[in-house]
Amino acid sequence: MSGPALPDFPWDSLTGARERAQAHPGGLVDLSVGTPVDPVPELLRAALSGPAAGEPGYPTAHGPASLREAVVASMARRFGVPGIDPAAVLPTIGSKELVAWLPTLLGLGAGDTVVIPELAYPTYEVGARLAGADHVRSDGLTAAGPARVRLVWLNSPSNPTGRVLPPEHLRKVVAWARERGAVVASDECYLGLPGEADPAPRSVLHPEISDGDHTGLIAVHSLSKISNLAGYRAGFVTGDPELVSGLLAVRKHAGMIVSRPVQAAVEAAVSDDAHVAEQAARYDGRRSRLRAGLLEAGLEIEHSRSGLYLWATGDEPCRETVDRLAGLGILVTPGEFYGPAGARHVRVALTASDERIDAAVERLGAS
Template identity: 60%
Template sequence: MPAASARPSASHGQSLRDRLPAFPWDKLEPYKKTAAAHPDGIVDLSVGTPVDPVPELVQKALMDAADSPGYPTVWGTLALRDAITGWLERRLGARDVTHHHVLPVVGSKELVAWLPTQLGLGPGDKVAYPRLAYPTYEVGARLARADYEVYDDPRELDPSGLKLLWLNSPSNPTGRVLSKEDLAGIVSWAREHGVLLVSDECYLELGWDADPVSVLHPDVNEGSYDGVVAVHSLSKRSNLAGYRAAFIAGDPTVLGPLLEIRKHGGMMTPAPTQAAAVAALGDDEHVRVQRERYAARREALRGALLGHGFRIEHSEASLYLWATRDESCWDTVSHLAGLGILVAPGDFYGEAGDRFVRVALTATDERVRAAVARL
């Protein structure tokens, strides 16, 4: 009698899907159709994907590295690790950063989604993240079958069973920035309770009414990287979302095992992307130019939204305006869709956002002008 097939059953696939929430952006499709029907076309301020050109020096670095027939390394080239450590010290004020303090990743979303699993978390372990937050923090906990909870101030959490604490400053979606004093207090609390603190700092170079500080700064971590990891991305500051270029930095006792796990998993940043990242991290001018673009769009959209009866909270940094008309977020989405403008409903980021919308600054100058005129 032949052996039973080891092929996964349909019910097995269903159980995997059951561990994940419904993909939120699917709910926005009807409103996208409404907005697209506007005579002058849609102004899409929902997803937050970069629309401006990739800097020429980055494109050139990518093309120069196009003949890359061999496998790249998970840890990255020496040039990439040098570029990351140099940027951390130059831009964030980090000190004594070595190659053992850094690890390239294949875009930051991949890292966020799989970090709890790669850390070996599972049932009975707890992951915590802000009450209003990037949905992938929850997805990562679910994939690992870990427990999860939200917080307003992490220092008010019960630390028992808490293995991973996510910070996000500047925040997606609210643009809120944690002060240096708050960051230092949270780092101290996490260390006291043996909790790994991972700070998502992907919008750190986009501060407007505040100057965001990294957990890697010695004023925050007291000159030690113990129990602290920061996540950084080139997607927004360098328009490289299509390149999948990001990295983590911090405690070598955390990054070392992650490097080994990621070697086994084949999580390698492509060699041309690594070369492009070296160019991007070594040049501050293109970041300044891109900041100026976003600053002008932010000023125009902010004024138009306020004039249209919106109230804007936080939004002191990042690529979004966190706006409300003190009504259901879906009523606001519908209202703006009728004007041909698509925004993200606040409840995508947690129940506490159910009366807000997130308005992205990532549209061309021409489309931003169109939105301003309609508002």
């Protein structure tokens, strides 16, 4: 029996470029994947190995009240989103699993349509396919045509472009979806890395966007990037209490539960803002240096003021840019991974050590 038709895992196609880059005398500078390289803050390591590590019983899918209350406080403090009901907070096993399974968990299937960004993290499409639903790529509000739209994905700041959607656009998407009874799911993985964006990125739950009404809205958060917890698989979802309650019910039955020590680390992470500011400053410095190097090498940068990536073009097919940079020992991601509109761009991640970023900048300047 075969499962749903899924695309090939795109990063598998980078083997040749990786081997070429690894052969560089100065070694590989891997800017192809947004995986953290900086240390896990000691505060969070201590929480992981603290009292929760000795609890022998099963954790709850909903997590302890203290965790949910800490998330509520952090959403108000960090992102200006007041009034979240602690019951409408649900820890997740990172954010990717929630992104992939959300259409299924919401009951979507054949005949339903998921709207994803024109340039999109591949898992949005995978999630629609897993549910047996259709998907449409669109940054506008009319491309879905007569389709029965049940779910609309937002991602701001964007992966791969670093684009920040203005508040007026977010408001229009929310209004459009509410007119059609569709859920808006906002992937806010990079919201804590505002960079140089003005105005700052907004959560879909922000009163300026939602009018203080979270009906039909879900915000998906990850601690992988802002807290270096990719290895912990730590995230949460919050928003419409009814939608979150439904997700909780299914996840309890399915055993989709975050381990108790990781729940403790999540609580510690959302309760401390200092380590987030420190990590964001690291990425801001890397963004500035790497942007200058790419510009000096003749590439153009679009958007890329926030988040974790630079969206660059050499005005040539993206694989040619990948190969050219691989010759300098620098591995980047072809823009085609994120949709047809990325065919002449590459995504350059900021997730390398300062030493490796500086090596890349030096090579770009000499190219």
